[in-house]
Amino acid sequence: MKDNSVCEPKNFDIIFASHANDLRNYLYYKFGNLEIAEDIVQESYLKLWINCAKVSIEKSKSYLFTIASNLFIDEKRHQKVVLKFQEKKTNSFHIESPEFILEEKEFLIKLQNTLANLPSKQREVFLLNRIDKKKYAEIAEMLEISVKAVEKRMQKALLIIRKEIGNI
Amino acid sequence: MKKSYKNHTESSYLAKWLNNELTDMQLKEHISEADFKAYEKIKKGMEFFEAPDFDAEKIQFQLKNNMSQKKVKKVHFQRNVFIVTAAAIALLFSLYLYTSNLTSNFKTTYGEKKTFVLLDGSEVELNAKSTLHYKNKNWNSKRKVTLEGEAFFKVNKGSTFQVETENGTVTVLGTKFNINSQSNFFSVQCYEGKVMVIQEKDTTYLTKGDAFQSNNNVIEKWNFSENNPSWQNGETSFKSTPLRVVISSLEKQFGVEITYKNIDVNQLYTGSFSNSNVEMALKSVFIPMQINYLIKNKKVFLSKK
Numbered sequence: 001m002k003d004n005s006v007c008e009p010k011n012f013d014i015i016f017a018s019h020a021n022d023l024r025n026y027l028y029y030k031f032g033n034l035e036i037a038e039d040i041v042q043e044s045y046l047k048l049w050i051n052c053a054k055v056s057i058e059k060s061k062s063y064l065f066t067i068a069s070n071l072f073i074d075e076k077r078h079q080k081v082v083l084k085f086q087e088k089k090t091n092s093f094h095i096e097s098p099e100f101i102l103e104e105k106e107f108l109i110k111l112q113n114t115l116a117n118l119p120s121k122q123r124e125v126f127l128l129n130r131i132d133k134k135k136y137a138e139i140a141e142m143l144e145i146s147v148k149a150v151e152k153r154m155q156k157a158l159l160i161i162r163k164e165i166g167n168i
Numbered sequence: 169m170k171k172s173y174k175n176h177t178e179s180s181y182l183a184k185w186l187n188n189e190l191t192d193m194q195l196k197e198h199i200s201e202a203d204f205k206a207y208e209k210i211k212k213g214m215e216f217f218e219a220p221d222f223d224a225e226k227i228q229f230q231l232k233n234n235m236s237q238k239k240v241k242k243v244h245f246q247r248n249v250f251i252v253t254a255a256a257i258a259l260l261f262s263l264y265l266y267t268s269n270l271t272s273n274f275k276t277t278y279g280e281k282k283t284f285v286l287l288d289g290s291e292v293e294l295n296a297k298s299t300l301h302y303k304n305k306n307w308n309s310k311r312k313v314t315l316e317g318e319a320f321f322k323v324n325k326g327s328t329f330q331v332e333t334e335n336g337t338v339t340v341l342g343t344k345f346n347i348n349s350q351s352n353f354f355s356v357q358c359y360e361g362k363v364m365v366i367q368e369k370d371t372t373y374l375t376k377g378d379a380f381q382s383n384n385n386v387i388e389k390w391n392f393s394e395n396n397p398s399w400q401n402g403e404t405s406f407k408s409t410p411l412r413v414v415i416s417s418l419e420k421q422f423g424v425e426i427t428y429k430n431i432d433v434n435q436l437y438t439g440s441f442s443n444s445n446v447e448m449a450l451k452s453v454f455i456p457m458q459i460n461y462l463i464k465n466k467k468v469f470l471s472k473k
Contacts, residue, residue: 136187158207162210
């Protein structure tokens with residue numbers, strides 16, 4: 001067996017460690033269901049394992065993302081997405097009066113609802129960039145679209161959020 | 169208006185600003201001060217969100233489990249090299265054909281309850297007078313069983329797992345659930361994970377604590393808090409279930425034959441009976457329903473009060 005084969009357990013573990021979290025988050029952002037996102041991560045890696053001889057290490061990432069998207073289409077689970085996010089404890093946001101903090105909280109809840117209602121194309125890109133800190137080029141590679149398309153989706157996401165949130 | 173919007177999306181100035189390719193000043197050339205404030209606030213607000221925790225170990229552990237099952241297949245192929253005679257190949261091949269086309273059957277009779285393990289380690293507990301069968305062929309890639317009657321499933325994670333009944337199909341990835349399929353009556357309860365119920369054109373998703381019931385195509389859904397179906401603990405319970413289904417359950421559980429006259433068997437029953445004593449069971453069903461019963465040599469006669 002070649003050293004750089006995906007069938008080599010050590011290499012397979014590395015591929016798992018490098019992409020599993022990204023893949024899970026991508027699926028979660030796309031469809032909003034954590035449990036199923038994680039099931040699909042497993043299924044995708046299992047498919048990669050079965051086809052390990054046919055896929056090179058370089059191609060394994062895009063292979064995983066393609067398989068995962070297709071699996072989700074098979075599942076027909078395009079329900080209304082409900083996203084939940086933990087609020088970070090550290091906050092460099094503002095140290096202000098209680099009323100102000102309440103207002104901020106209301107804003108965050110509104111923002112969260114708006115994110116949940118974003119079309120999934122815009123949401124997956126926007127959250128990968130804003131939460132996972134993925135560069136536009138990385139997102140383009142993951143989803144197999146152009147950087148320009150990523151920028152368009154980011155732009156549209158912001159325009160929609162702005163419109164939904166109204167004047168603050 | 170539409171045109172300027174289009175221009176905006178084409179230039180993607182907001183995307184560029186988020187990516188630090190445009191400065192605040194440059195952005196302000198495109199938009200009003202109020203808009204700028206709003207976008208700034210959205211950008212800062214996003215810093216408060218994070219993805220849910222990722223338990224890599226848990227997922228990797230389950231994955232390895234599934235992988236080891238797949239690996240078995242591979243070893244077989246490599247062994248081909250060592251097969252010496254053509255006769256051996258032919259023999260193995262015919263044996264393979266024979267075993268892969270085999271159908272596994274499981275059956276329970278009146279009052280019987282049986283637990284067994286499927287090829288992938290998933291567990292099935294069959295309630296009284298029920299059958300379940302599946303083909304051994306392609307089990308690894310397609311987990312599909314056919315059920316008549318009632319069963320509780322504890323499905324290991326892996327490829328999709330499908331239960332076919334005459335009333336509909338239930339599809340899952342890995343979970344615990346109960347199915348009761350009788351003529352024109354179909355009920356599914358999900359105890360863990362998520363299941364998909366397909367009935368003709370309609371698809372319903374159930375998560376933990378969701379119950380689904382279809383009675384002559386009238387669909388009802390509710391929530392429950394039990395961790396196991398009651399029949400596993402020697403009790404059979406029903407919620408708004410037609411009397412004909414309750415009667416057939418009594419027959420299956422106690423091996424009795426129930427006949428009736430002038431009784432509306434489509435009226436709904438909510439309640440339970442103990443699987444250990446036929447007298448007690450008949451009492452707990454028919455007294456609240458205001459029905460007289462008479463039992464003689466494994467035969468029960470029902471009549472109106």
